[in-house]
Amino acid sequence: MKILLLGKNGQVGWELQRSLSVLGEVVALDRHTLSTAYGDLSGDLSDLTGLRETIRRVQPQVIVNAAAYTAVDKAETDRELARTVNALASQVLAEEALQLDALLVHYSTDYVFDGTGTTAWKETDKVAPGNYYGATKLEGEQLITATGCKHLIFRTSWVYAARGNNFAKTMLRLAKDRTSLNVIADQIGAPTGADLLADIATAALQQTLVRPELCGIYHLAPAGEVSWHAYAEFAINFARIQGEPLAVETINPIPTTEYPTPAQRPLNSRLNTEKLRRNFSLHLPDWQSGVTRMLMEVLNK
Ligand code: NDP
Numbered sequence: 001m002k003i004l005l006l007g008k009n010g011q012v013g014w015e016l017q018r019s020l021s022v023l024g025e026v027v028a029l030d031r032h033t034l035s036t037a038y039g040d041l042s043g044d045l046s047d048l049t050g051l052r053e054t055i056r057r058v059q060p061q062v063i064v065n066a067a068a069y070t071a072v073d074k075a076e077t078d079r080e081l082a083r084t085v086n087a088l089a090s091q092v093l094a095e096e097a098l099q100l101d102a103l104l105v106h107y108s109t110d111y112v113f114d115g116t117g118t119t120a121w122k123e124t125d126k127v128a129p130g131n132y133y134g135a136t137k138l139e140g141e142q143l144i145t146a147t148g149c150k151h152l153i154f155r156t157s158w159v160y161a162a163r164g165n166n167f168a169k170t171m172l173r174l175a176k177d178r179t180s181l182n183v184i185a186d187q188i189g190a191p192t193g194a195d196l197l198a199d200i201a202t203a204a205l206q207q208t209l210v211r212p213e214l215c216g217i218y219h220l221a222p223a224g225e226v227s228w229h230a231y232a233e234f235a236i237n238f239a240r241i242q243g244e245p246l247a248v249e250t251i252n253p254i255p256t257t258e259y260p261t262p263a264q265r266p267l268n269s270r271l272n273t274e275k276l277r278r279n280f281s282l283h284l285p286d287w288q289s290g291v292t293r294m295l296m297e298v299l300n301k
Pocket of ligand 1: 030031043044067068085155156194
């Protein structure tokens, strides 16, 4: 099997390079042009013609798109580029997947919802993005499904990886120098490991290749829920138990209204994952187990 992976160096893309490698040949691209046996391949999602040409050259059975414009606040003003990468490029991927009868695997976000209420969002709930990034991700979903190509779209939330920056690492860095931290306590979700997102996508795509009726949109996040404030407490307590010298004494819960950002953030990022677990017979671990593994890695324990 031949798989085309886009966005290979992002949090999720990096983990997909690992998880997909056991399925077959993986042609993995970042935004730069790569010289390969298939010719020069552009993996730049803002170059729609180059992207189409790449797929035609590689002729994959599976296209996995881990690339996205993920700068949520910047997207409010950098609108054209955000929409091209998150929406229009998705359409190109879907159209070409349809031509090849290939399966398109794509990621989306809980930001497609308005973030109200306290119930975990189901795939069938009404969408109403509260910021421009969410609107572009929703348009990407809609453009993919409209083509009628075989697809798996995983909506997820609060993605972290040991590699690169993440919220927990930022909290640990601040906790070393400051005695007091203010952390948002009224946004609730589940921190989702990039490794989990890659592993579940890989397992699900294998099943979908033999049972195309499994195609569709799925919510994917670990079990349980937490606020950013409780997540920060968890990371800091863990680091302290591991012997990290930390200056922080108080972690103050603050409301979202005290931390204004250009893009509005949803208060309710809970995702109901029942459909995914049932359709693919998969188990989702609680968020603490993935976060603990990540913390062990970043603390070098
Ligand atoms: P990252 O920001 O870690 O990675 C995104 C990747 O996309 C980067 O490698 C980036 O490359 C690449 N990219 C951006 N623009 C282009 C472009 N024009 N052409 C090619 N590549 C490009 O994101 P994640 O791994 O966290 O996100 C994976 C998926 O999950 C995305 O679809 C995202 O929308 C979704 N998601 C993410 C959440 C999160 O909290 N991060 C939450 C919910 C959903 P470069 O480094 O060169 O810029």
